[in-house]
Amino acid sequence: MSDSPSTSYRDAGVDIEAGEQFVERIRSAVESTRTSGVLGAVGGFGGLFAPDLAGMAEPVLVSSADGVGTKLKLAFVTGEHAGLGGDLVRHCANDIAVLGARPLYFLDYLATGRLSAEVMAQLVEGMAAACREEGIALLGGETAEMPGFYADGEYDCAGFIVGVVDRPRIVDGSGIRPGQRLVAFPSTGLHTNGYSLARRVVDNAADLTLDSTPAELGGATVAQALLAPHRSYTREIRELMADERAGAQGFAHVTGGGIGGNLKRILPANVDAVVTPGAWEAPPIFELLRRTGNIPQADMRSAFNLGVGLVAVVSGEMDLGVPIGEIVAGSGRVRWDD
Amino acid sequence: MSDSPSTSYRDAGVDIEAGEQFVERIRSAVESTRTSGVLGAVGGFGGLFAPDLAGMAEPVLVSSADGVGTKLKLAFVTGEHAGLGGDLVRHCANDIAVLGARPLYFLDYLATGRLSAEVMAQLVEGMAAACREEGIALLGGETAEMPGFYADGEYDCAGFIVGVVDRPRIVDGSGIRPGQRLVAFPSTGLHTNGYSLARRVVDNAADLTLDSTPAELGGATVAQALLAPHRSYTREIRELMADERAGAQGFAHVTGGGIGGNLKRILPANVDAVVTPGAWEAPPIFELLRRTGNIPQADMRSAFNLGVGLVAVVSGEMDLGVPIGEIVAGSGRVRWDD
Numbered sequence: 001m002s003d004s005p006s007t008s009y010r011d012a013g014v015d016i017e018a019g020e021q022f023v024e025r026i027r028s029a030v031e032s033t034r035t036s037g038v039l040g041a042v043g044g045f046g047g048l049f050a051p052d053l054a055g056m057a058e059p060v061l062v063s064s065a066d067g068v069g070t071k072l073k074l075a076f077v078t079g080e081h082a083g084l085g086g087d088l089v090r091h092c093a094n095d096i097a098v099l100g101a102r103p104l105y106f107l108d109y110l111a112t113g114r115l116s117a118e119v120m121a122q123l124v125e126g127m128a129a130a131c132r133e134e135g136i137a138l139l140g141g142e143t144a145e146m147p148g149f150y151a152d153g154e155y156d157c158a159g160f161i162v163g164v165v166d167r168p169r170i171v172d173g174s175g176i177r178p179g180q181r182l183v184a185f186p187s188t189g190l191h192t193n194g195y196s197l198a199r200r201v202v203d204n205a206a207d208l209t210l211d212s213t214p215a216e217l218g219g220a221t222v223a224q225a226l227l228a229p230h231r232s233y234t235r236e237i238r239e240l241m242a243d244e245r246a247g248a249q250g251f252a253h254v255t256g257g258g259i260g261g262n263l264k265r266i267l268p269a270n271v272d273a274v275v276t277p278g279a280w281e282a283p284p285i286f287e288l289l290r291r292t293g294n295i296p297q298a299d300m301r302s303a304f305n306l307g308v309g310l311v312a313v314v315s316g317e318m319d320l321g322v323p324i325g326e327i328v329a330g331s332g333r334v335r336w337d338d
Numbered sequence: 339m340s341d342s343p344s345t346s347y348r349d350a351g352v353d354i355e356a357g358e359q360f361v362e363r364i365r366s367a368v369e370s371t372r373t374s375g376v377l378g379a380v381g382g383f384g385g386l387f388a389p390d391l392a393g394m395a396e397p398v399l400v401s402s403a404d405g406v407g408t409k410l411k412l413a414f415v416t417g418e419h420a421g422l423g424g425d426l427v428r429h430c431a432n433d434i435a436v437l438g439a440r441p442l443y444f445l446d447y448l449a450t451g452r453l454s455a456e457v458m459a460q461l462v463e464g465m466a467a468a469c470r471e472e473g474i475a476l477l478g479g480e481t482a483e484m485p486g487f488y489a490d491g492e493y494d495c496a497g498f499i500v501g502v503v504d505r506p507r508i509v510d511g512s513g514i515r516p517g518q519r520l521v522a523f524p525s526t527g528l529h530t531n532g533y534s535l536a537r538r539v540v541d542n543a544a545d546l547t548l549d550s551t552p553a554e555l556g557g558a559t560v561a562q563a564l565l566a567p568h569r570s571y572t573r574e575i576r577e578l579m580a581d582e583r584a585g586a587q588g589f590a591h592v593t594g595g596g597i598g599g600n601l602k603r604i605l606p607a608n609v610d611a612v613v614t615p616g617a618w619e620a621p622p623i624f625e626l627l628r629r630t631g632n633i634p635q636a637d638m639r640s641a642f643n644l645g646v647g648l649v650a651v652v653s654g655e656m657d658l659g660v661p662i663g664e665i666v667a668g669s670g671r672v673r674w675d676d
Contacts, residue, residue, distance in 0.1 A: 293345035
């Protein structure tokens with residue numbers, strides 16, 4: 001035996017009991033998301049899900065991984081964590097819904113310096129609430145306590161989603177043709193992109209803080225406007241897909257890269273999308289950030305969704321959404337009709 | 339227009355061009371993992387995978403999320419990143435293989451303060467190499483540049499895996515009965531658990547550093563021994579499941595919580611597992627850490643795998659693995675026969 005002082009796992013900053021208490025606390029949140037496909041109980045090595053594949057010619061699994069980026073910093077400052085859990089779920093759900101998929105289940109990864117069971121539970125409860133709304137099972141996850149890795153009170157989180165679509169029903173933009181129209185569905189604010197730029201602007205501003213209530217925000221603080229939830233578009237996408245008159249050809253979820261960066265991902269190589277600036281109304285937080293930080297237009301457009309959370313390309317008639325441009329012959333680019 | 343200095347996205351620490359160069363660089367690594375189920379190209383909103391479900395009575399999807407924990411700190415110190423990418427893939431693959439699932443595809447989440455395309459690419463190339471070995475498609479992922487969130491040169495990563503098993507072939511431990519045997523498959527070292535404790539021990543040691551080459555490590559440095567790869571057990575599990583004579587009833591992947599914490603997860607409520615300490619040979623890094631840190635036995639057993647990466651519970655005859663104990667009547671506990 002050595003004479004050196006004994007080093008236990010708890011000394012090293014890892015508290016297995018706190019971890020187990022956390023698992024106990026979130027059990028009911030997780031159970032509340034249970035759907036008919038879920039097999040087995042919380043705590044196994046992997047989550048088990050039996051998908052309903054009835055009537056499908058060729059089931060195709062659709063998956064996406066996402067984070068919420070530096071929007072987290074706002075949660076650290078304000079203590080509002082549950083909203084980010086919901087943001088993560090809806091971001092993931094939108095990413096696979098745009099391909100025509102029905103979301104089935106979600107898993108999360110949470111990493112923190114020292115486990116605050118309260119904060120982590122709020123986050124997971126926010127995920128669970130969004131999962132219930134979307135009919136998605138919260139199937140499992142990993143919570144890692146990594147001492148010395150994250151600052152006290154800070155954490156990172158990622159989400160992972162699995163959905164299914166019948167192969168003939170995949171929406172991939174291949175039917176996009178000149179003459180079709182771009183229709184926008186509004187965002188509530190930044191959703192989960194552009195926060196590094198937004199925080200930089202607020203940090204550098206002489207006359208604006210997270211607690212400011214500039215008139216254009218209608219009584220909300222800057223922090224509240226920045227924390228507006230990432231919207232779900234799964235219902236709108238489902239309705240558009242079910243409405244043959246609308247002729248939905250493609251959907252772009254507007255996240256990192258902005259309207260242009262995301263719309264480009266679904267364009268065939270022989271068309272351009274022409275976006276008409278000013279065709280829609282944007283939440284006032286965007287103009288506030290632009291004016292305060294004197295942000296160049298190109299950066300506004302690549303960092304932010306500018307009020308558009310989803311773009312649908314449609315060939316037919318529809319009552320939903322706001323027309324914001326059209327498809328023309330071209331070379332796979334998105335152009336702004338400035 | 340404001341007179342304040344202009345703030346661009348790049349000023350805020352986000353470099354979209356570096357991000358795009360990174361995507362370009364990893365494209366061939368990702369493509370190299372392509373399997374017959376993969377549809378579409380890199381870059382869509384979600385990854386698409388058409389699983390081969392032929393001959394299955396009821397396909398069940400099996401998923402797991404994992405990180406590599408503070409083993410990352412060793413990669414930051416040594417500059418060896420590719421190995422951790424492989425660790426992440428194999429950790430995930432083991433977690434679903436123990437339920438009887440065949441891994442189909444993997445997605446990653448990488449988060450960093452400032453994107454080093456070189457480091458991130460090494461990590462993804464390590465993931466891709468492990469995916470190729472396992473026949474798993476690297477279907478997608480998220481790389482988040484989060485300025486001010488991670489220290490310079492640091493990052494976190496998580497992996498998500500999806501596999502499939504036919505429902506009647508799920509291995510869940512429900513057939514475990516008194517008289518059956520525990521068979522161990524060796525680990526190469528700590529795999530991906532217990533690193534906070536290990537680093538604490540080395541940091542506090544008067545006569546040991548990461549560069550030390552104590553005789554018992556046979557020429558390897560402490561850092562090299564600690565970075566030994568997380569082994570895959572998917573082949574062994576497949577072979578055991580195919581061998582009816584072996585009568586495999588359950589598998590426990592030994593990760594956080596050690597042999598006891600993981601074996602407990604598959605035990606029915608009316609049996610105990612009795613582990614015979616000393617029945618197997620452990621890599622010397624464990625005894626070195628115990629002696630150097632004077633780590634209590636209970637902590638050794640809950641923090642480390644102690645040389646056992648996988649435990650199989652078998653009712654029959656088999657040539658693989660090392661017998662390390664047995665199943666007796668009990669109450670769902672793991673006991674050490676000290």
